[in-house]
Amino acid sequence: MAENIVEFRHITKRFPGIIANDDVSLSIKEGEIFAVLGENGAGKSTLVSMLFGMYEPDGGEIYVRGKLEHINSPRYAGSLGIGMVHQHFRLVSNYTVAENIVLGLEPVRKIFGVIPSVDMKKANHDIAELSERYGLKVNPTDVIENLNVATRQRVEILKMLYREAEILIFDEPTAVLTPQEIASFIDIVRGLREQGKTIILITHKLNEIKAVADRCAIMNRGKLIDVLDVKTASTDDMARMMVGHDISFTTERKPARFGGVILDVKNLTVKNAAGLDAVKNVSFQIHAGEVFAVAGVSGNGQNELADSIAGLVKISGGTVTLNGHDITNATVREHITKGVAYIPEDRHNVGLVLDFTLRDNFPLRQYYTPKFSRKGVLSESEFETYGEKLEEAYDIRSGQGGATITRAMSGGNQQKAIIARELDMKTPLIIFMQPTRGLDAGAVMNIHRHIVDERDRGAAVLLISLDLDEILDCADTIAVIYNGSINKISPASEISTDEIGLYMMGVKTA
Amino acid sequence: MLDMIIIDGLSFSLPLFIMAIGGIYSEKSGITNLALEGFQGFGAFTGAFVTIYLYGIFGAESQVPYYAGFICAVIGGGIFALLHALLCVKFKADQVISGVVMNILAMALTSFLTKRINASFFGNDANKFMLSASARITVPGLCDIPIIGAAFRDIYPFEIMILVVAVVMWYVMYRTVYGMRLRACGDNPHSADAAGINVYSVRTIAVFISGCLSGIAGMSFAYSVSANFSPDIYLGYGYLSIAALIFGNWSILPALFACLMFGFARSMGAAAIHQLGLPSSYNDLVRTLPYVLTLLLLVFFGKSNRSPRALGQIYDKGQR
Numbered sequence: 001m002a003e004n005i006v007e008f009r010h011i012t013k014r015f016p017g018i019i020a021n022d023d024v025s026l027s028i029k030e031g032e033i034f035a036v037l038g039e040n041g042a043g044k045s046t047l048v049s050m051l052f053g054m055y056e057p058d059g060g061e062i063y064v065r066g067k068l069e070h071i072n073s074p075r076y077a078g079s080l081g082i083g084m085v086h087q088h089f090r091l092v093s094n095y096t097v098a099e100n101i102v103l104g105l106e107p108v109r110k111i112f113g114v115i116p117s118v119d120m121k122k123a124n125h126d127i128a129e130l131s132e133r134y135g136l137k138v139n140p141t142d143v144i145e146n147l148n149v150a151t152r153q154r155v156e157i158l159k160m161l162y163r164e165a166e167i168l169i170f171d172e173p174t175a176v177l178t179p180q181e182i183a184s185f186i187d188i189v190r191g192l193r194e195q196g197k198t199i200i201l202i203t204h205k206l207n208e209i210k211a212v213a214d215r216c217a218i219m220n221r222g223k224l225i226d227v228l229d230v231k232t233a234s235t236d237d238m239a240r241m242m243v244g245h246d247i248s249f250t251t252e253r254k255p256a257r258f259g260g261v262i263l264d265v266k267n268l269t270v271k272n273a274a275g276l277d278a279v280k281n282v283s284f285q286i287h288a289g290e291v292f293a294v295a296g297v298s299g300n301g302q303n304e305l306a307d308s309i310a311g312l313v314k315i316s317g318g319t320v321t322l323n324g325h326d327i328t329n330a331t332v333r334e335h336i337t338k339g340v341a342y343i344p345e346d347r348h349n350v351g352l353v354l355d356f357t358l359r360d361n362f363p364l365r366q367y368y369t370p371k372f373s374r375k376g377v378l379s380e381s382e383f384e385t386y387g388e389k390l391e392e393a394y395d396i397r398s399g400q401g402g403a404t405i406t407r408a409m410s411g412g413n414q415q416k417a418i419i420a421r422e423l424d425m426k427t428p429l430i431i432f433m434q435p436t437r438g439l440d441a442g443a444v445m446n447i448h449r450h451i452v453d454e455r456d457r458g459a460a461v462l463l464i465s466l467d468l469d470e471i472l473d474c475a476d477t478i479a480v481i482y483n484g485s486i487n488k489i490s491p492a493s494e495i496s497t498d499e500i501g502l503y504m505m506g507v508k509t510a
Numbered sequence: 511m512l513d514m515i516i517i518d519g520l521s522f523s524l525p526l527f528i529m530a531i532g533g534i535y536s537e538k539s540g541i542t543n544l545a546l547e548g549f550q551g552f553g554a555f556t557g558a559f560v561t562i563y564l565y566g567i568f569g570a571e572s573q574v575p576y577y578a579g580f581i582c583a584v585i586g587g588g589i590f591a592l593l594h595a596l597l598c599v600k601f602k603a604d605q606v607i608s609g610v611v612m613n614i615l616a617m618a619l620t621s622f623l624t625k626r627i628n629a630s631f632f633g634n635d636a637n638k639f640m641l642s643a644s645a646r647i648t649v650p651g652l653c654d655i656p657i658i659g660a661a662f663r664d665i666y667p668f669e670i671m672i673l674v675v676a677v678v679m680w681y682v683m684y685r686t687v688y689g690m691r692l693r694a695c696g697d698n699p700h701s702a703d704a705a706g707i708n709v710y711s712v713r714t715i716a717v718f719i720s721g722c723l724s725g726i727a728g729m730s731f732a733y734s735v736s737a738n739f740s741p742d743i744y745l746g747y748g749y750l751s752i753a754a755l756i757f758g759n760w761s762i763l764p765a766l767f768a769c770l771m772f773g774f775a776r777s778m779g780a781a782a783i784h785q786l787g788l789p790s791s792y793n794d795l796v797r798t799l800p801y802v803l804t805l806l807l808l809v810f811f812g813k814s815n816r817s818p819r820a821l822g823q824i825y826d827k828g829q830r
Contacts, residue, residue: 075706090701092694093819103694104705106687117685159705 004066005030005167005198006051011060013046016408018399020046021057022222028167028200033193035201035209035230037242038219039412039440044202045087047219048169051200052084053077064167083160084169087438089152091144098127098140101159130158135191150181157188168192169200174208175438178297178466186212204242204440206235218242239441251448254456256476259288262323262428262460263309269317270304278304280484281318286460286477288428291451293463293475294486297504301484302464303345306433309462310342311335312350322429336365341422343415345434351418352406359387359402362421394420395446412443419450430454431462436470448474468500482506511785515777516660523773524672525730529751530758530765531679532723538683538760539716540696540709542822544609545594546724547748548616549587553725554732555620556586558639558739559627570642579641580668583729584722590616591721595714602824613748621741638740644668644733668730675726679719680762692716696818699825709825724748745797753804759815772800 004027013021020043028034036044050057053071061068064080071077074084091100102123109119127140136154144152153173160168170189174182189199189212201213209216209230216233218225218241225241263286272278278301286292296302307313309320311332319328322338330338344350352361363372363386372382387402396416398404406414415435422430432451436444451474455461465471471478475492480503487503488495502508529546536543561579568574590612597608621637628636647670649662683689691712694702699709731747732739750772758765779796 074704078706084704086704090698090704092697092701094697095694099690100701103690103702104707106690108687115681116687117681118687118690 003030004028005064006200007063007066008047008051009061009063011047011050011057011062013043013050013055013057013059015046016399019222021050023060024219024222024224025060026217026224026227028198029215030198031193031196032214033189033199033201033212035203035213035216036219037204037206037209037216037238039204039242039442042219042242042440043222044219045171048084048171048200048202051077051167052082052169078163078165081164081166082169083163083165083167085153085156085160085171085173087172087175089156091152091155093145094143096141096143097138097147097155097158098123100144100155101127101130101140101162105163127158127162130162134158134161134188134195136161136188149176150178150184153177153185154188157192166196167198167200169202171202172204172438173201174203174205179468182208206238206441209238210235242441251445251452251473253452256291256455257289258476259458261285262288263462264321265309265318266321267318268305268308268315268320270301270308270313271316272301272304277316278484279308282481282484282486283318284479284486284489286429286462288458288460289455291455291461291463291474291476292479293465293471293477293492294479294481295465295468295471295500295504296481298466300481302433302466302481304484305481306342306344306431306462306464310340310344310431312342336425339425339427339429341425341427341430343418343422343430343432343435345437347411347414347418352414354407355405357402358391358396358398358404358406358409358417359383361406361417362387362390362424364421365425390417390420390424393424396420412439415439415443415447419447423450423454426457427459429460429462431464433464434466435463436465436467444470468497471500472497480504482509511781512657513660513663515774515781516658517664518777518780519770519774520661520669521666521730521734521773522776523769524669525727525734526747526751526754526772527766527769528672528676528730529724529727529748530755530769531676531762532720532727533752533755534758534760534762534765535679535683535692535716535723536720537755537821538696538818539692539713540699540818540820540823540825541595541598541713541717542605542609543594543717543720544606544752545591545612545616545748546720546751547744547746548609548613549591549594549721549724550728550731550748551620551743552590552616552728553583553587553721554728554739554743555616555624555639557581557583557725557729558641558732559624561641562639563631565642573645576644576667580671580726580729583725585725587725587728588718588722591717591724592714594721595717598717598824599710599713602826605822605824613744617741617744620739624739624741638738638742640738641732643737666730666734668726668733672726672730675723676762676766679723683762688712688715693818695825696820699820699823703825713825727751746801750800750804753808756815756817757807757811760818772803775799775803 006028009025011021011024024047038044049055051062053073053076056072062071107119107122108116111117124140131138136158138151138154174185177185192199203209213230215227216230217227218238220242266283268279268282269277270279304313308315311330315329319326325338327335327338348354363383366372372379384402394416396413398409398413435447451461451463463474478492478495479489480487480500483506487509529550533543533546557579560582561575564575564578594608594612597603598605625637628634644666646664647667648664652662653659691702691707695709695712702709731743736742754768754772755765757768776799779799783792783796
């Protein structure tokens with residue numbers, strides 16, 4: 001039996017208003033792939049962040065290789081051979097791959113034996129070798145900002161390996177990857193284990209755990225529920241423990257009853273920031289009571305499509321008609337009053353004012369109406385009661401209720417707040433852009449429920465997602481976007497997953 | 511005529527340049543630096559005080575006070591800049607506000623101290639430190655080249671100092687470990703932190719350097735513009751060097767071109783007024799030329815520039 005390389009003993013960690021970890025004890029064996037499973041806010045990130053020295057526990061002890069350690073900084077964690085890949089990568093965007101990897105441990109040579117200088121030639125050579133050794137393909141001289149997410153992730157992994165880390169922590173590593181990239185990531189992780197590394201995987205995706213992990217700890221609301229052997233545990237059991245009750249993986253729904261046309265998009269063309277056509281001559285209609293889902297690989301014009309219909313970017317050709325009103329290039333305010341709700345992909349920059357409190361974020365689209373302001377003066381009390389109403393109705397949890405600064409909330413609750421704000425307007429059209437990105441199973445189910453409920457209420461729903469499972473779960477009609485054009489529109493029941501995949505890759509065109 | 515334009519242009523551009531490098535250090539590390547104006551003034555004050563104090567020991571003809579003055583200007587500017595670093599890095603104050611406060615503080619404090627020091631050390635009630643005229647160097651041979659020879663005539667010693675320091679600073683920024691870490695802190699302090707770099711100390715040192723380099727600039731202006739230190743030194747040259755570093759896209763070499771452009775705009779304007787025989791009050795108009803030029807250039811080129819990504823962001827380790 002392998003030795004315990006890391007041991008958490010009775011770890012407790014509190015944040016204002018929340019106990020993130022409540023007396024958690026668990027041990028991780030050398031050379032295993034250990035998954036920590038839990039919903040957002042379950043405390044799994046907090047737990048491993050303490051192993052990496054980003055927080056210090058309020059109570060309890062951490063043992064590394066049998067020795068009690070007070071890990072007070074990532075630097076010290078590094079010296080213990082612990083490395084971490086954060087969910088949001090920590091890379092310097094205008095540096096090359098090699099510069100990023102050696103940063104902090106730069107090879108130095110002396111010019112004329114005296115003047116110190118960073119030896120980039122050696123760095124590039126070392127990184128190329130490292131990349132070769134572990135089969136992580138990168139080009140040392142590429143600049144980070146030109147690389148895709150999967151490559152950046154490989155850079156992060158190499159960064160740990162360059163520091164000779166033995167314990168590798170991954171925080172939600174697959175949240176931003178495509179299915180193909182996830183498959184290759186899983187291969188990478190297996191390869192690392194074969195090299196003798198210990199891997200800690202924080203995730204809420206059960207199928208990945210099933211595919212790659214040896215053991216799995218399940219956390220719920222700060223408490224450790226159980227540690228399971230993945231081979232013998234069933235996904236249903238794990239899911240139940242994670243959310244604390246049974247969940248089903250498909251959203252139950254009544255057959256759709258389409259009403260009249262709500263959104264009519266004709267020959268829509270939109271340019272991206274670089275001035276190129278990102279959406280090309282796209283036409284479709286969405287009826288009342290219909291979930292119209294757009295599938296596609298990231299970067300095929302989805303952002304521009306959603307933003308243009310929501311009125312955030314300029315439409316360079318074609319028309320958008322809502323309930324018979326032309327809203328092409330109308331102002332955002334007109335979009336709101338005509339009835340467009342938008343759940344944007346970028347929660348932090350578009351969805352919320354992060355430094356506002358929760359209750360100030362709710363009326364962002366309505367604050368000017370008589371309900372919330374009289375003669376230009378905002379009604380504090382109305383903000384408060386409205387906030388309480390939405391927190392209650394949408395089960396939004398936060399440290400200090402309506403007075404919580406939204407920046408301090410977990411991703412899942414931030415998204416719930418946006419959804420509450422948008423859905424409460426009861427608009428005829430709702431646009432969901434990547435609504436469940438980075439969220440856990442419980443939150444995903446909850447959002448899918450909302451999508452279907454809105455449809456049943458008679459709203460037209462435009463759902464744009466990179467997650468095919470999500471689209472299959474919710475859609476009445478599936479459209480596939482490739483390179484800015486809609487390749488295929490089909491009733492959901494009449495198209496197979498494989499077929500969608502072929503359209504997504506542009507192999508098949510209608 | 512042409513000689514004057516080149517000589518005056520260079521003696522104005524180069525101090526601006528070294529101050530812009532200081533600004534680049536600070537801003538590349540992620541700390542907005544509007545305080546260059548105050549740094550150069552405080553540096554010049556320290557340097558000028560030490561210089562005239564040493565006149566009393568070594569005599570006004572000696573070269574010792576001149577160089578000791580520059581060294582003390584560097585130290586004075588640097589120490590004053592540490593206050594900005596303290597506010598911005600340690601106490602996480604708003605960097606723009608801190609910068610403006612530094613400028614006001616420098617202006618008020620140095621005016622006050624100049625009068626007090628004059629009263630108690632030198633027994634007069636002037637509000638300025640009178641410096642003796644700086645030596646000028648002419649490089650034999652090179653100065654005889656037609657037109658550009660002027661660049662080697664009547665050079666202030668500080669111009670050579672500045673060029674040497676500038677080369678060293680360029681090397682430190684782009685070739686050393688510290689420079690690499692500094693630039694990383696300005697783009698993504700979280701990644702620097704994760705790489706085991708102490709973001710706070712990198713930034714503090716960067717701001718200190720910007721104060722030191724501004725001190726050189728302030729002392730140079732004290733010699734070249736007025737041959738004294740007085741509150742007149744706060745003419746906005748610090749802001750001008752900020753404009754130069756922005757045009758220069760936060761890079762050292764392009765910033766040099768921006769500074770040269772400002773310097774020659776100024777000296778050409780002065781020459782034109784002299785040539786046209788306009789009254790000396792028009793000189794004030796000439797002084798606005800670099801600023802007018804700044805406005806015009808900002809309109810045309812401002813958009814294409816990219817500031818360091820984390821510029822002005824307060825870095826707090828604990829923040830998610």
